[in-house]
Amino acid sequence: MSDAIVRGFVPQAKARPPRTPETHYLNVEYGVKSWLLTTDHKRIAILYLIAVTALFLLGGAAATMIRLNLMTPRGELLPADTYNKLFSAHGIIMVWFFLVPVVPTVLGNFILPMMVGARDLAFPKLNLISWYIFTIGGIITLWAILAGGVDTGWTFYTPFSTKAARTNVIPTIIGIFISGFSSILTGLNFIATLHRMRAPGMTWTRMPLFLWSSYATSVILLLATPVLAMALILVGVERAWGIGIFDPDLGGDPILFQHLFWFYSHPVVYVMVLPAMGIVSEIITCFSRKPIFGYIFVAWASVGIAVLGFLVWAHHMFVAGQSVYSAQVFSALSYLVAVPSAIKVFNWTATLYKGSISFETPMLFALGFIALFTMGGLTGLMLAALGVDMHVHDTYFIIAHFHFIMVGGTVMAYMAGLHYWWPKMTGRMYSDFLSKLSALIIFVGFILTFLPQFVLGYLGMPRRYHVYPPEFQILNVMSSAGASILAVGYLLPLIYLIWSLFAGKAAGPNPWGATGLEWQTPSPPPPHNFDETPVVTSGPYEYATEEITDVH
Amino acid sequence: MSTNRGLVAHHFEDIEQQRDVEAFGMWMFLATEILIFGAVFTAYTVYRLRYAADFEAASSKLNVLIGSINTIVLLTSSLTMVLAVHATRAGRPKMLMICLLLTIFFGLTFFGFKAVEYYEDYEEALVPGLRFDPGEWAERSPPANAGHVQLMLVFYYIMTGLHAVHMIVGIGLLTWLVYRARRGTLTPARYMAVEVVGLYWHFVDIVWIFLLPLLYLAGTHRASDLHF
Amino acid sequence: MNAIFADVPLFPERASTTAYQVDALFFFLCAVCGGMAVLVAALLLYFSFKYRRRGEDDRTPRITGNHRLEWFWTIAPLFVFVVMFVWGAKIYTSVSEPPPDAMEIFVIGKQWMWKFQYPGGERAIENLYVPVDQPIKLTLASEDVIHDFFVPAFRTKIDVIPGRYVQIWFRPTKVGEYHLFCSQYCGTNHSQMIGKVFVVERDDFRKYLDGRKATGSLADQGWQLFLKFQCNTCHSSNAEARAPVLEGLANNMVTLNNGKKVRADDGYLRESILNPEEKVVQGWQPIMPTYKGQANEEDIIKLLAYIKSLKPGQTPSRNENSSPPLDAPRVPPKEKIEPGDRKPPYQPEGQNGKP
Amino acid sequence: MSEQLTPTKTYYSVFAALVALTLLTVGVSFFELGNWHTTVGILIGVVKASLVALFFMHLLHSSKLSWLAALAGLFWLVILMGLTLSDYLTRQVLDF
Structure with missing residues (x-):
């Protein structure tokens, strides 16, 4: 590796004591109206932050109820119907109203235009419209869930959702359908921005990796969401009309719904995890003060995941009665998509080599991400193996696997990104001790919650079970105990982050000594980000050069 | 940048960049639309291959004459739409107004024919769940499976219905253009609004180009099928 | 402490030939994936410790990559993946092809119970009796929504889909009583759409059938x-x-x-x-x-x-x-x-x- | 998008071709083609759609980005259809 060493890292001179600029995007205007009619991507990001956090708390509350109910094998706490509605609510809220939007709309909206050196996204009004669409969709879905609920699970499998369910399926579907357009418009906005709004000199290979992964994410949002929208419409039509396309009585095939559904819902897993990977790439380089190892591989791995991610959907249907040949094709393709993920993990690890690693809060979360995501990804390999999937499909093994990816992966990385960019977004620093404590609590709570579920799953406990055989109780109690620790871990940041708004120290433009155009602006940034369009002359992670602050 | 002040939004460098972005944005939206319709087309293909005979039987009951006339009506509206774009860029406001109104007119003509067709479908008991006679299909020679016929008809309504929704949105957008044309804010320098709405309108036309063979032309027709 | 954990199962029983095949593959996957996880975790910890920041004046070398190494870890996993894929596909295919001498039992799922019909016309609900060491072919149908027939001890599972038949087969190897779950969500009492599979000796199976008093085969x-x-x-x-x-x-x-x-x-x-x-x-x-x-x-x-x-x-x-x-x-x-x-x-x- | 205007004559000839192709596709449906009606109809439809896209939607003179978006939509449609059909066309064994 020594041949690649060019120059060494030379620390910068001590910065001036940080202070908050006088005019920034937060105080340039005041009043509710100035927020609700804003087209500033940074303010819209804050609007999303509020909406998404509220929904996360609701989804989390549902999860808490589920875990409480599963403390005892007879499920005394909740009636079966309520339990079913709760896990459906948990899935629907968390997938469509938290995990999918969270990183693109909050961190992406805030950081992406600044990272490319633009004054805003390509379509600022569309961006605001997206937020309204998202909010309206969210309100309709929440109304459906709170006024009677829906008990189909987040997967809406036919013919249960079309014929048997007696709950608010149609309003829920309408809510998800509407919010889907928010995803589409956000993706569209990002792609247009990345193609057309990059600052002079910001070539594709000089883009930070968060931008590459945002691009890949947007492609998925743009091309997968419409299929889900249509699949849901078909369910709605069949349910409302009493006659439809997945109806076995007419010769329709209920499995067809699963094809359409997973055509969206598998790639959407990468919508959740790709931006998370982007965040981690930013943070690992920053806190080890080294350029990313193998930039081109990591960048193209994002694109590879986005494309290959579309070719594997039917691995959710290995035991669902699809053809044996088709199952083999999808199993083989599923292994391909593991390759780019593996590349990323190896390259992050290699980036640490010979670095100068400091363990600030974002870095702790990012390291937690790598560990948990690796476990999630590796168990995914087990699921891609047809023989093993036959046993663990639809059990807690699956639950554990995708929570490792989505909670251990996406949420961990979101926390990392939030802590990383929080000083930029608010101009304030949060409590160092409490934030590190919460990183630790979340990691430990997570492991305790979901590791037992792998065992439960291999033992055969099916998912979505309200009651279960008594021998599974101890593992379930362990999991529930872990969940309560996890809950504390998630509530803690809520407290100290809000606290930091009032009592936090001024952060200064670049508290982490990071590269990247977003750190060239004051914190919080001015309304139009840059007074002068910045000119980029070097790659994204010039940590190992003499000058790290000067990008011109 | 200074020459185009007022034309260019604050976050763009120049008008070129802005136009490119606007066209690209609409094309991306159309890629999304391809997959919206693509999902239904995929479902349709699955059953079309599986129940070929029944789908052809059902298709032969649809009104091929109205379907064909509507195709030509839509193609004409596409022509007037593209002429509207041309008129804007050539700086001919009167021609622009005429073309926009003609486009709306052809769009409404399409709906007129479509309404007649839907009404006839109802009269002929071709509406599953509302008015449908399974016995009629079983007694045909050769008999068709009433279930599969209903499946085909459900596709017919969903596809044409979805297309109609897009037409309504399109007519709304055209009306907005008429409003802007009257206020004189569509000029050779600011023609992108017409171009972008045009892209959308043509796409809706393309969808119908495929609905015609998929729905109306699936089986062999006889001269007697040509009626209103 | 021991008393609490004495009854906690950590691994499911194996009661069919398939179970041994699936477990063998599972152990292989655990070894490979576990190995990888340990490797990554060890490297993370080692690097984190070895290269921790010692002061603000730390210098880091400029390492931007190593194409040979990167290609290696791009290509190398593919070879391991081929093994995983072929092994998994082999088990899967063998489960979908019942042997000719299999005894056929029909299973009907409906909200929320399992119904069984033996070739002799005997009917049962909830509990399925099968003779040990006899290949059993199940033909399954659903009366309403999608269910899933899942016997963890057999490591077999199949979605039961309305409108058609699906098939699965297994050869029980061990006398005993095993869980039968519906593992595809099917409504309110999904978690109570459970039963037991009793694997019994052939004689006991015959006695069981005699006791069912069918009105003809x-x-x-x-x-x-x-x-x-x-x-x-x-x-x-x-x-x-x-x-x-x-x-x-x-x-x-x-x-x-x-x-x-x-x-x-x-x-x-x-x-x-x-x-x-x-x-x-x-x-x-x-x-x-x-x-x-x-x-x-x-x-x-x-x-x-x-x-x-x-x-x-x-x-x-x-x-x-x-x-x-x-x-x-x-x-x-x-x-x-x-x-x-x-x-x-x-x-x-x-x-x-x-x- | 700033290149010279397409002459209107082009639009009229494309329109004429589209109408002719429509008449052709409807006309063909009166012949006995067995199972080939949809295939022929789709093929003619592809020609018509290409004409509309290239001339009416100005794809011919559009930036690479517009091509990228259009082709991405089509490519993903092929994925959706192709892999879904890979299931349905190989199912006969247990299928009804």
């Missing part, structure tokens, strides 16, 4: 339905028959009127009862009415068992002994029809102790 019951639905009006073996003879039809190839050939398997027979005009045999008119709504999944299973049992010369001809029209007050047809009319249609390979 599955094929017998099918024969009654055959008469009740008056199938023999058309499907008769005499010259003026208006429909194909069903004797010896099952699992042979038939030519359809569009020239295609299909195998007359369970799925085809089921479809021919419910959607008769769909796949008409060459040389016949599509005149058969549908029996959708008249014959439920259980009836169809019985009819199938009967059709499969039909040997040449066994189709009941229409005579004065034929059953009364559909839904007329029923007299057990066995007493109305002379024993000479037909031979006993089905004997489950000498296992059935019934007279």
Whole structure:
């Protein structure tokens, strides 16, 4: 590796004591109206932050109820119907109203235009419209869930959702359908921005990796969401009309719904995890003060995941009665998509080599991400193996696997990104001790919650079970105990982050000594980000050069 | 940048960049639309291959004459739409107004024919769940499976219905253009609004180009099928 | 502490041949994936410790990559993946192809119970008894929504889909009592759509069946339905028959009127009862009415068992002994029809102790 | 998008071609083609759609980005259809 060493890292001179600029995007205007009619991507990001956090708390509350109910094998706490509605609510809220939007709309909206050196996204009004669409969709879905609920699970499998369910399926579907357009418009906005709004000199290979992964994410949002929208419409039509396309009585095939559904819902897993990977790439380089190892591989791995991610959907249907040949094709393709993920993990690890690693809060979360995501990804390999999937499909093994990816992966990385960019977004620093404590609590709570579920799953406990055989109780109690620790871990940041708004120290433009155009602006940034369009002359992670602050 | 002040939004460098972005944005939206319709087309293909005979039987009951006339009506509206774009860029406001109104007119003509067709479908008991006679299909020679016929008809309504929704949105957008044309804010320098709405309108036309063979032309027709 | 954890299972029992195959692959995957996880975790910890920041003046080398190394970890996993894929696919394929000597049991799922029908006509709900060391082929149908037949100890699972048959097979290896779960969410009482699979010795299995007191074998019951639905009006073996003879039809190839050939398997027979005009045999008119709504999944299973049992010369001809029209007050047809009319249609390979 | 205007004559000839192709596709449906009606109809439809896209939607003179978006939509449609059909076309074994 020594041949690649060019120059060494030379620390910068001590910065001036940080202070908050006088005019920034937060105080340039005041009043509710100035927020609700804003087209500033940074303010819209804050609007999303509020909406998404509220929904996360609701989804989390549902999860808490589920875990409480599963403390005892007879499920005394909740009636079966309520339990079913709760896990459906948990899935629907968390997938469509938290995990999918969270990183693109909050961190992406805030950081992406600044990272490319633009004054805003390509379509600022569309961006605001997206937020309204998202909010309206969210309100309709929440109304459906709170006024009677829906008990189909987040997967809406036919013919249960079309014929048997007696709950608010149609309003829920309408809510998800509407919010889907928010995803589409956000993706569209990002792609247009990345193609057309990059600052002079910001070539594709000089883009930070968060931008590459945002691009890949947007492609998925743009091309997968419409299929889900249509699949849901078909369910709605069949349910409302009493006659439809997945109806076995007419010769329709209920499995067809699963094809359409997973055509969206598998790639959407990468919508959740790709931006998370982007965040981690930013943070690992920053806190080890080294350029990313193998930039081109990591960048193209994002694109590879986005494309290959579309070719594997039917691995959710290995035991669902699809053809044996088709199952083999999808199993083989599923292994391909593991390759780019593996590349990323190896390259992050290699980036640490010979670095100068400091363990600030974002870095702790990012390291937690790598560990948990690796476990999630590796168990995914087990699921891609047809023989093993036959046993663990639809059990807690699956639950554990995708929570490792989505909670251990996406949420961990979101926390990392939030802590990383929080000083930029608010101009304030949060409590160092409490934030590190919460990183630790979340990691430990997570492991305790979901590791037992792998065992439960291999033992055969099916998912979505309200009651279960008594021998599974101890593992379930362990999991529930872990969940309560996890809950504390998630509530803690809520407290100290809000606290930091009032009592936090001024952060200064670049508290982490990071590269990247977003750190060239004051914190919080001015309304139009840059007074002068910045000119980029070097790659994204010039940590190992003499000058790290000067990008011109 | 200074020459185009007022034309260019604050976050763009120049008008070129802005136009490119606007066209690209609409094309991306159309890629999304391809997959919206693509999902239904995929479902349709699955059953079309599986129940070929029944789908052809059902298709032969649809009104091929109205379907064909509507195709030509839509193609004409596409022509007037593209002429509207041309008129804007050539700086001919009167021609622009005429073309926009003609486009709306052809769009409404399409709906007129479509309404007649839907009404006839109802009269002929071709509406599953509302008015449908399974016995009629079983007694045909050769008999068709009433279930599969209903499946085909459900596709017919969903596809044409979805297309109609897009037409309504399109007519709304055209009306907005008429409003802007009257206020004189569509000029050779600011023609992108017409171009972008045009892209959308043509796409809706393309969808119908495929609905015609998929729905109306699936089986062999006889001269007697040509009626209103 | 020990007392609490003494009863906690950490690994499911193995009670079928498939279970051993699946576990072998699972252990392999655990070893490979576990190895990788440990490697990554160890590197993370080691680097984090070794290269921790010692001061603000730390210098870091500029390492931007190493193409040879990167290509290595791009390509190398693929070889391991091929092994995983082939191994998994082999197990999966073997599970979808039942051996010819398998005993067939029909399973019907409905909200929220499992119903079983043995070849001898015995019926059961909730608890499935199977003899040890005997390949069992399950043919499964659903009456409402998608269910899933899952026996963890057998490591087998299959979604039961309305509108068609699915099949799965296993060979139980160990006498015992095992969980049966529905693992595809199917509504309110999804978690109570459970049962037990009892793997018993062959003798005990015979005793169990004797205790079920069937009113005739599955094929017998099918024969009654055959008469009740008056199938023999058309499907008769005499010259003026208006429909194909069903004797010896099952699992042979038939030519359809569009020239295609299909195998007359369970799925085809089921479809021919419910959607008769769909796949008409060459040389016949599509005149058969549908029996959708008249014959439920259980009836169809019985009819199938009967059709499969039909040997040449066994189709009941229409005579004065034929059953009364559909839904007329029923007299057990066995007493109305002379024993000479037909031979006993089905004997489950000498296992059935019934007279 | 700033290149010279397409002459209107082009639009009229494309329109004429589209109408002719429509008449052709409807006309063909009166012949006995067995199972080939949909295939022929789709093929003619592809020609018509290409004409509309290239001339009416100005794809011919559009930036690479517009091509990228249009082709991405089509490519993903092929994925959706192709892999879904890979299931349905290989199912006969247990299918009804």
